[in-house]
Amino acid sequence: xxxxxxxxxxxxxxxxxxxxxxxxxxxxxxxxxxxxxxxxxxxxxxxxxxxxxxxxxxxxxxxxxxxxxxxxxxxxxxxxxxxxxxxxxxxxxxxxxxxxxxxxxxxxxxxxxxxxxxxxxxxxxxxxxxxxxxxxxxxxxxxxxxxxxxxxxxxxxxxxxxxxxxxxxxxxxxxxxxxxxxxxxxxxxxxxxxxxxxxxxxxxxxxxxxxxxxxxxxxxxxxxxxxxxxxxxxxxxxxxx
Amino acid sequence: xxxxxxxxxxxxxxxxxxxxxxxxxxxxxxxxxxxxxxxxxxxxxxxxxxxxxxxxxxxxxxxxxxxxxxxxxxxxxxxxxxxxxxxxxxxxxxxxxxxxxxxxxxxxxxxxxxxxxxxxxxxxxxxxxxxxxxxxxxxxxxxxxxxxxxxxxxxxxxxxxxxxxxxxxxxxxxxxxxxxxxxxxxxxxxxxxxxxxxxxxxxxxxxxxxxxxxxxxxxxxxxxxxxxxxxxxxxxxxxxxxxxxxxx
Ligand SMILES: Nc1ncnc2c1ncn2[C@@H]1O[C@H](COP(=O)(O)OP(=O)(O)OP(=O)(O)O)[C@@H](O)[C@H]1O
Ligand SMILES: [Mg+2]
Numbered sequence: 001x002x003x004x005x006x007x008x009x010x011x012x013x014x015x016x017x018x019x020x021x022x023x024x025x026x027x028x029x030x031x032x033x034x035x036x037x038x039x040x041x042x043x044x045x046x047x048x049x050x051x052x053x054x055x056x057x058x059x060x061x062x063x064x065x066x067x068x069x070x071x072x073x074x075x076x077x078x079x080x081x082x083x084x085x086x087x088x089x090x091x092x093x094x095x096x097x098x099x100x101x102x103x104x105x106x107x108x109x110x111x112x113x114x115x116x117x118x119x120x121x122x123x124x125x126x127x128x129x130x131x132x133x134x135x136x137x138x139x140x141x142x143x144x145x146x147x148x149x150x151x152x153x154x155x156x157x158x159x160x161x162x163x164x165x166x167x168x169x170x171x172x173x174x175x176x177x178x179x180x181x182x183x184x185x186x187x188x189x190x191x192x193x194x195x196x197x198x199x200x201x202x203x204x205x206x207x208x209x210x211x212x213x214x215x216x217x218x219x220x221x222x223x224x225x226x227x228x229x230x231x232x233x234x235x236x237x238x239x240x241x
Numbered sequence: 242x243x244x245x246x247x248x249x250x251x252x253x254x255x256x257x258x259x260x261x262x263x264x265x266x267x268x269x270x271x272x273x274x275x276x277x278x279x280x281x282x283x284x285x286x287x288x289x290x291x292x293x294x295x296x297x298x299x300x301x302x303x304x305x306x307x308x309x310x311x312x313x314x315x316x317x318x319x320x321x322x323x324x325x326x327x328x329x330x331x332x333x334x335x336x337x338x339x340x341x342x343x344x345x346x347x348x349x350x351x352x353x354x355x356x357x358x359x360x361x362x363x364x365x366x367x368x369x370x371x372x373x374x375x376x377x378x379x380x381x382x383x384x385x386x387x388x389x390x391x392x393x394x395x396x397x398x399x400x401x402x403x404x405x406x407x408x409x410x411x412x413x414x415x416x417x418x419x420x421x422x423x424x425x426x427x428x429x430x431x432x433x434x435x436x437x438x439x440x441x442x443x444x445x446x447x448x449x450x451x452x453x454x455x456x457x458x459x460x461x462x463x464x465x466x467x468x469x470x471x472x473x474x475x476x477x478x479x480x481x482x483x484x485x486x487x488x489x
Contacts, residue, residue: 122336122376142336149378150330196331199294203319204396205348 004049004118008221011119011127017229018115022108024236031096033239034103040232041110048114055113062109066102073098121145130216150193155186243306245270245400245428246291246322251300252452253283253290260286262452263300268400273429275439275459278449284432285327287449288402291430292324320349323393327404329385333377338388339364341377345396363395367421382409387418400428407435 009017025037045055074083079093116124122145129138162178169175244267253261260283268274278284289295290302293315302309304318326332335341342360343353351359364370369387372380380388386409393401406422407415419438422429433439439446440459448457 120376126336143334145336153378193331196326196328197334200326200332201334201344203292203294203324204345204392205316205319206344207348 005047006044006049006114006118006225008219009115009225010216010218010222011123012131012216013218013222013225014115014119015124015127015131017225018111020229020233021111021115024233025104025107025111028104028236028239029100031099031103033236034100034107037107037236038103038110041107041114045110045114048118050113050118055110058113058117059106059109062105063102066098066105069101070098073101147190147194151186151190154189154193155182158182158185243270244268244303245305246430247303248287248290248454249301249303251290251297251302253286253295253297255283255286255295259452261290261297264449264452264454266447266454268428268430270428271426272444273431273442275443275446275457276430276432276449276454277434277439277446277457282449283452284449285404288324288404288430288432291402292319292322320396321398322400322402323396323398324402325386325390325393325404325406327408329382329389330378332389332392333380333385336376337373338369338375338377338380338391339373341388342391342395345392349396359395360391363391367391367394368417383411383414386410387414390418390421394425398427400430401425403429403431403433405433405435406431407433407438 006014021041025041028034028037042055046052074090074094075085075088077091077094077097079091081089082092082095083090122142125138125142125145128141129135159182162182167175167178169179246266246268248261248264248266251261251264252259253264264287266287276284276287286295290297291304293302293309293312304315305321307314309315309318333341335344339357339360342363343356346356346359347353361370361373364373367387367390369384369391372384372388375384377385377388386406390406401422403422407418410418415435415438419441422431422442429442431439431442436459443459446457446459447454
């Protein structure tokens with residue numbers, strides 16, 4: 001990644017901005033508007049420091065799902081026939097629908113990559129908390145993020161330890177049994193870890209209340225970005241009429 | 242005598258065998274007691290018993306002059322006693338460092354604003370202010386340990402129970418940890434295999450062996466073997482201790 005021009009944005013601005021932009025994009029109609037949205041979102045992603053190659057790699061997954069739409073929609077949407085394939089007929093209406101959908105989904109994916117994928121997931125969780133999302137939900141998300149990382153690290157450590165002693169995987173009885181142990185140990189360790197963490201929390205007098213996120217300030221960058229997003233979203237909505 | 246924490250004949254089994262078997266301990270106000278013993282001797286178990294995470298099958302735990310038996314008893318103890326875990330990953334669980342350090346003060350009833358100010362001040366005091374915004378699970382092992390200590394100190398405990406505080410620290414951070422602990426007023430019980438650290442910090446030593454605690458001394462023999470070591474009191478050393486006591 002190169003320089004991220006959007007770095008000063010508060011996670012709250014990112015969340016709300018992404019939401020507004022995606023809603024605006026989804027309300028767009030027709031391939032022309034879709035193309036424009038993709039171009040704009042691409043620009044935003046570049047501003048966020050993404051390299052085109054990195055974007056392409058991540059978009060491949062999205063477009064894979066979209067390819068399925070292209071196989072289905074043209075043949076199932078009623079309208080003017082443009083292509084015969086044995087018993088199937090493809091309609092131009094179906095093609096346009098699929099194209100429009102693909103462009104809008106691509107633009108949305110680019111917006112997510114530009115605004116959300118560039119910050120720590122934990123910061124987004126905290127932003128949700130500050131936007132008054134139900135506390136239990138946020139808590140769950142934060143703990144999953146924190147302990148997901150710990151679990152992954154534990155699994156990785158054990159895998160590395162196995163590999164360091166010459167373990168190669170494969171399908172032998174030895175390998176399968178070792179995988180079983182690995183999975184079992186990860187679970188056991190996770191449970192014990194959870195127990196000790198709970199003890200640690202109790203020692204610091206935790207009694208079921210939830211940890212609070214550090215206060216953050218919204219700055220000028222947030223105001224500027226927010227205004228821009230609002231203007232764009234309005235334009236999109238007016239443009240529909 | 243006013244021991245801040247004490248064990249009276251505590252018996253505690255873990256995994257089927259008696260880890261503590263009639264352990265007696267008195268931790269006096271203001272002292273820094275070194276607790277040594279072989280791996281698996283039960284040092285961590287003893288610390289856990291002192292804050293009520295392990296329940297003795299016999300004997301009792303006395304904290305601040307009051308016997309403690311159940312969770313509510315120990316809750317009042319935990320306001321005044323901080324336990325630094327052997328593995329800091331068990332202790333840090335908030336997303337960012339400043340939130341983790343603010344966690345204790347919030348539980349003590351401080352307002353969020355005051356708690357974050359306390360957290361900042363504690364981090365400043367430990368020279369860790371640059372870590373405030375960091376994600377806890379992305380810290381190095383040594384950084385985690387220092388942050389975990391900050392989380393305890395933010396609650397201003399009177400007593401610190403430290404389970405291998407200098408473990409996994411590099412020279413610079415180890416020196417920092419030692420300076421820091423040496424500068425605190427708190428009463429301490431220090432479990433460590435780091436002999437030079439104990440020599441610097443501890444005012445007294447006990448050794449855990451066969452489930453019981455025996456007095457021990459930390460010292461260097463005069464030349465030709467100035468290497469520092471700790472052992473129980475055989476007659477020679479008892480004599481040495483008595484001389485030392487007379488001098489003091
Ligand atoms: N969760 C557990 N379940 C069963 N037995 C345990 C458990 N944890 C520790 N033990 C056993 O209790 C005994 C004392 O362990 P403890 O962790 O207190 O030792 P320690 O003195 O702190 O050792 P070290 O110097 O290695 O940290 C050991 O024999 C250990 O095998
Ligand atoms: Mg231990």
